[in-house]
Amino acid sequence: xxxxxxxxxxxxxxxGDEDLRAILGKVxxxxxxxxVLGEYRFxxxxxxxxxxxxxxxxxxxKCLHVLISDARTAVExxxxxxxxxxxxxxxxxHDIWIAAQARQYDVxxxxxxxxxxxxxxxxxVSWG
Numbered sequence: 001x002x003x004x005x006x007x008x009x010x011x012x013x014x015x016g017d018e019d020l021r022a023i024l025g026k027v028x029x030x031x032x033x034x035x036v037l038g039e040y041r042f043x044x045x046x047x048x049x050x051x052x053x054x055x056x057x058x059x060x061x062k063c064l065h066v067l068i069s070d071a072r073t074a075v076e077x078x079x080x081x082x083x084x085x086x087x088x089x090x091x092x093x094h095d096i097w098i099a100a101q102a103r104q105y106d107v108x109x110x111x112x113x114x115x116x117x118x119x120x121x122x123x124x125v126s127w128g
Contacts, residue, residue: 002029003125004067004102006095006111007039012127014056019128023110031107032066035097067101076100080119091115 003024005013010032012020024030037057044053077100084090091099092115099119102109108123109116116124 001027001125002031002105002107003027003110004031004033004098004105004107005036006098006109006113006116007036007043008112009110009127010036010040011043014053014060017127020110023125023127027110030064030110031105032061032064033098033101034066034069035094035101037061037066039094067105069097069101073097073100073104076104079103083120084118087118089115089118091118 009020013024040057041054044050044057047053077097080099080103081093081096084096095113095115098109099116099122102116102123103119103121108125110125110127112126112128114124114126116122
């Protein structure tokens with residue numbers, strides 16, 4: 001099983017969450033989305049531990065594959081957003097991009113956010 005880390009999973013990983021690490025021990029590949037990297041970097045911008053988090057993130061980026069957002073990602077984004085709008089089940093726009101990449105690359109999303117469950121063709125894995 002391959003997974004894309006959502007921002008809450010990336011944060012939990014860098015905070016040493018043991019339950020998350022147990023899940024990660026069962027996956028074949030852990031992927032990062034540039035959307036998640038941007039969200040995480042935004043989140044730590046004002047942190048008093050910013051330098052430490054950025055250092056850990058740089059090390060992680062060297063070990064994990066960062067997905068590419070391309071024209072196919074944009075097609076998936078538009079499709080997911082239209083599907084959610086038609087169903088009346090909106091989710092945050094940045095999570096639509098993550099869901100689009102999950103569909104594009106046919107991988108699961110590792111996240112605590114249950115709103116991913118309303119996206120057709122996307123499977124979510126949680127922990128804890």
